[in-house]
Amino acid sequence: MSDAGQVESLVTDPKLVEERRAQILKAATKLFSKQGFYRTTIQAVAKEAGISTGLIYQYFHDKDDVLFLTLINVLEAYEREIPKALDGISDPLEQLVRAFCAYCRIVDSLLDATVLAYRSTKSLPADRQDVIKARETATNQLLENCLAASAQAGLVRPVNTHLLVYQLVNFCHAWALKQWALRRRYDLDEYINQGVQILIEPFLSKTGASVLERLRNEGVVPGGR
Amino acid sequence: MSDAGQVESLVTDPKLVEERRAQILKAATKLFSKQGFYRTTIQAVAKEAGISTGLIYQYFHDKDDVLFLTLINVLEAYEREIPKALDGISDPLEQLVRAFCAYCRIVDSLLDATVLAYRSTKSLPADRQDVIKARETATNQLLENCLAASAQAGLVRPVNTHLLVYQLVNFCHAWALKQWALRRRYDLDEYINQGVQILIEPFLSKTGASVLERLRNEGVVPGGR
Amino acid sequence: MSDAGQVESLVTDPKLVEERRAQILKAATKLFSKQGFYRTTIQAVAKEAGISTGLIYQYFHDKDDVLFLTLINVLEAYEREIPKALDGISDPLEQLVRAFCAYCRIVDSLLDATVLAYRSTKSLPADRQDVIKARETATNQLLENCLAASAQAGLVRPVNTHLLVYQLVNFCHAWALKQWALRRRYDLDEYINQGVQILIEPFLSKTGASVLERLRNEGVVPGGR
Amino acid sequence: MSDAGQVESLVTDPKLVEERRAQILKAATKLFSKQGFYRTTIQAVAKEAGISTGLIYQYFHDKDDVLFLTLINVLEAYEREIPKALDGISDPLEQLVRAFCAYCRIVDSLLDATVLAYRSTKSLPADRQDVIKARETATNQLLENCLAASAQAGLVRPVNTHLLVYQLVNFCHAWALKQWALRRRYDLDEYINQGVQILIEPFLSKTGASVLERLRNEGVVPGGR
DNA sequence: GATGAATGAGCTTTCATTCAT
DNA sequence: AATGAATGAAAGCTCATTCAT
Structure with a gap:
């Protein structure tokens, strides 16, 4: 680089x-x-x-520089906060679920900045864009590792982990990008709960399902009994 | 309006x-x-x-106007092309799958314009943004109708249709927005196939699954046997 | 020329x-x-x-040309209308008074155009401005001739005819230029009457005064008995 | 305001x-x-x-603003200089005569700017025009006060003070507006002298006339013996 | 003679960047 | 280190004028 x-x-x-x-x-x-x-x-x-x-x-150095560091700042918030959510958790599926929930909550706390990151990356020169993309990939990798480990551990059935992670991340970002459509129909907890139902639950093995059940009961995933 | x-x-x-x-x-x-x-x-x-x-x-009238009509143009392509793919199809699940595939292919043919629509909507004045959003919602509605009908017909298990449609749409858009990451790992057919596997297949009933099987055999969904 | x-x-x-x-x-x-x-x-x-x-x-030929002819048009209205008011009148003082009254009334009927002539002459190229000025001088000359003849005939006491004519003309133009201040305090007849009192009456000889008296009685000058 | x-x-x-x-x-x-x-x-x-x-x-703020302040500047010069000429003078007729002379001399020193003020006021937005007009009225008021006091003091015979002031002011402005016609026939002192003869002297009472005689002798009004 | 779409020079205004203090 | 006045290139937009039809 x-x-x-x-x-x-x-x-x-x-x-x-x-x-x-x-x-x-x-x-x-x-x-x-x-x-x-x-x-x-x-x-x-x-x-x-x-x-x-x-x-x-x-x-x-110049105005582009200010934008660049602004964007880096947002991405760093992700990279900083998500690992915190995993700290001390050993079960990979629990890690995945916690990471997903954390991601949604970070986006919620950085709504405008997240939108900015989407809209403005292309305003940067190519090499700067690459740095941003690499950071983004790194964050995705955090989730992908959890998912891959979950699959390895038999908690998740075989699935294209790469693309499923993309969907999970997209789901988080959509909370910011489509706020105008989503926030009047869901509150954040409902939204997270639905995300789990649509993008995680369908791919769980029996063992995985029982882990999720536990997380629901513990309140890690909102909206459970 | x-x-x-x-x-x-x-x-x-x-x-x-x-x-x-x-x-x-x-x-x-x-x-x-x-x-x-x-x-x-x-x-x-x-x-x-x-x-x-x-x-x-x-x-x-001014430069903003040019942008506005540029964006409307893209959205109109969606609104025009997707119904074409459904023409003469009666099964709602088949409609959904065909619409999804069509959407992906339109995005592929309008890669740059789709990215533009994402990045630049916010550059417009508020009332213009609302017009764009309304158009976007209308396109989503096309998909949502298919999905709701599929659920009604027992082809799809109960699910939050609204959010699942968002995910389907996001998946299509991601092909443009994340081209840098996706196009070196998948070709369009593989990508579509994976989308079906992740965002449609898990929610099908037995009857629904057999419809999908048929569509794979007929080549409507790429990547089938 | x-x-x-x-x-x-x-x-x-x-x-x-x-x-x-x-x-x-x-x-x-x-x-x-x-x-x-x-x-x-x-x-x-x-x-x-x-x-x-x-x-x-x-x-x-060009836009300036349109302006030029527009201004000429206004001045020609003056040159056309004033002589009409003098037609068949032999007494030079009566001519002067009638010309003055006519001038005021023409200005009143061409309010906006008169303002235009004042504001826009300078927008023309120099040679065109000279034509306008010559026309304006010609109109003034009509009045000056009457005034000089009146002095000659002993109706008016010795006075700088040139400058007095300028004042008479200015008085007429002011009706257009200062409409915002004048029209809410006077109607046109009062205004004309005052003009006669301030710019003509003080310079009359006894004989002149009796002519004016007659014109007042005949209603040529408004506001008389 | x-x-x-x-x-x-x-x-x-x-x-x-x-x-x-x-x-x-x-x-x-x-x-x-x-x-x-x-x-x-x-x-x-x-x-x-x-x-x-x-x-x-x-x-x-913009180009119009530059014009506005340019015009205000000219009017302020009037408002500043005329009172100076009256300083320490108690006789109202002497004040009037001195103000008139001063006005003519200010116009002479701001020839082009005065023409500008006449031509360009209409180029401003309405509220700005009102400010200009108010300033102009204020300057006229200075003269009108002198004239009214002179009448009160029996120095001037009854006359429409409002319109006579307008004529006095017009006479001053004409020196700028009609320079092309006036400057080749008169120098400034002659012009002022004629102005006094045409627009002040005719309206004086006996007492008023003796005041003017004194001012001529003192050289306040040019062209006296 | 008449049309009105097309041209493009030229204007006002903005704003990233510099630099004397 | 910090200021903020000053710069001037560059952009959006207008409109007198032309010319193919």
């Missing part, structure tokens, strides 16, 4: 860099999400962040 | 309007898809269409 | 030229007066006149 | 705003006066002012 993943800053103090970037990206995420990348000016981001325009160029 | 669906032209001859708009939209679709809406200038669209800049403004 | 006063037409039939030009100028006067020269498009003039854009260019 | 009189600037430092606006308006007044508002481009104003195009938009 090239250095497309790196963003240079003119400022040397690493702590300050961290802090300022967070401040700028927070503002950028808000505005990009609301108005889109092209309708948002750097001046507006600076104002929202409470700093001067010029300062942004001390921490980012 | 408001008049947000109408686009005025200064030119009176309806035949000419039809022709010129098609010419301009073809160029716009190509460029918007490739470079995005904001990176594409009206000058570039005019050049691609082989006409002068000013002429575009005789057929469209 | 150059040929700045001439406007060429591509059409040969003189009667048709006359007719079409009148049609176009009527539309132009209306729109130029309402919206100003630069805010009025040739397309709009054509539409208002009920003809095609191209046709205007068969009767006028 | 609405906020139509306000013009926003993006720049915060008030001193700089003052300075830059003056710089821009100076250039704009020059060019608008010479070529008219519509024939003058913002690019040209920027070049004349020695700055970049973009900078103009940091100090004015």
Whole structure:
């Protein structure tokens, strides 16, 4: 991989860099999400962040750079939060279910940012797009590992794990992308429950089904008895 | 519905309007898809269409208008092509399967335009977005009707038809949105086949399963024996 | 003088030229007066006149030409109407008074066009402006002749006839230019009456005063007994 | 009054705003006066002012705004200079005469700008026009007060003060509007002298006449012995 | 003679980026 | 490090004028 993943800053103090970037990206995420990348000016981001325009160029090379890091930020939230949900869980199917639920909840907490990631990736130069795609693939891989292990363990019947994971992920993203259609018919718990019913339950073996039953009873999957 | 669906032209001859708009939209679709809406200038669209800049403004009110009609064009292709695939078919499950296959193939033939529709709807003013959403919902409804009828006829087991249709549609769209990941692992037929296996087959009753078997043998669903 | 006063037409039939030009100028006067020269498009003039854009260019060389003839039209109305008011009148002071009254009434009937003449002359090329100025001077000369003859005849005391005529003319024009301030305080008759009191009466000799008295009684000057 | 009189600037430092606006308006007044508002481009104003195009938009909202402030500037010059001429003068007729002379001299020093104000007010939106008119009325009021006080004091015979003031003001403006006709026949002092003779002297009482005689001798009114 | 679609130069306005302070 | 005024290229859009029909 090239250095497309790196963003240079003119400022040397690493702590300050961290802090300022967070401040700028927070503002950028808000505005990009609301108005889109092209309708948002750097001046507006600076104002929202409470700093001067010029300062942004001390921490980012150009406007594309701000978008790039904004998107990376969203993807990193996924990569950070999902493993947390799996921590200490050994059963691969339980991991899968927990990861799926966690994913849905992260999307719900980053609704606008998730939409932004979908709409704006293509606004980046090709090498930057590749970095984003790689990150996305990495997140998918987390789920795929759980699913593959579940199949291996006989909890899930043979299935195209790759595409099923795509469907699971799509289902999570749809909560953000189609909010206008979904949020007036379901609340988040119902939505998650339905996702499990449509995209996981049909593929479970008997053993798998009993694991899911347990998770329902434990309240891991909402909407169970 | 408001008049947000109408686009005025200064030119009176309806035949000419039809022709010129098609010419301009073809160029716009190509460029918007490739470079995005904001990176594409009206000058570039005019050049691609082989006409002068000013002429575009005789057929469209402004640049947003060009985008709007470009997107409507894509959605109309869906609304036009899918019913064709159902023509003369009476079995509701067969209709569903054929509609799904047709949808995938339309997406494949409009790859870039489909991506454009996903990315750029949010660039429109709110009332225009609503028109787009309504069109999208109408297309989904075509599928949902088939699925509901299949359930009624005992071909499909009870399931949340609304969300399952969303998943089917998403699966079709993903072929365009995630081309970078999918096209190097599957060809279109394999992809369709997998979609049927993941999103239709698990929900079939015995009778439904036999219908699907027939459709596989007839080659309606690719990848059957 | 150059040929700045001439406007060429591509059409040969003189009667048709006359007719079409009148049609176009009527539309132009209306729109130029309402919206100003630069805010009025040739397309709009054509539409208002009920003809095609191209046709205007068969009767006028360019847009400036349309303005020029529009202004000439207004000035010609002055040159045509004022002499009419003097017809058959021999007393020079009576001529002056009648001319002044007539001028005010013409301005009142051409309110918008008069404003246009004031605002837009400067939009013309220099040689065209000279033609307009010459016409304006010619109209003033009509009044100046009356005033000079009145002085000669001992009806008016010695005064700078040139500047007094300017004031008389200005007074007439002000009715159009300052309509917003004047029309809510005076009606046209009061206004004319006041003009006579301020700009004519103070300069009359005894004999002159008796002439004016007669004109008041005869109702030539409004607001008299 | 609405906020139509306000013009926003993006720049915060008030001193700089003052300075830059003056710089821009100076250039704009020059060019608008010479070529008219519509024939003058913002690019040209920027070049004349020695700055970049973009900078103009940091100090004015749009081109109309530049025109508006240009016109306000002219009117403010009147409102500022005329009272100066009256400072320390108690006799109301002397005030009137001095104000009239001052007005003529201001017009002479702002020849082109005065013409601009006449031609271009109508190019503004209605609410802006109202602001201009109100300013103009305010200036007239200065003169009207003097004239009314003179009448009260028995220096001037009964007369329609409102319309006589209009004539006085028109006389001043005519020096700019009809320069082409007037400047080759009179110099400014002669013109002022004639104005006094035509528009003030005829209306004076005996006492008033002696005041004017004094002002002539003192050289306040030019052209006296 | 008449039409009106087509042209394209030229305008206003925006905004990413720079740089003197 | 931080500011924010200044830049100027580039974009959308208009409209006087032309010309094939």
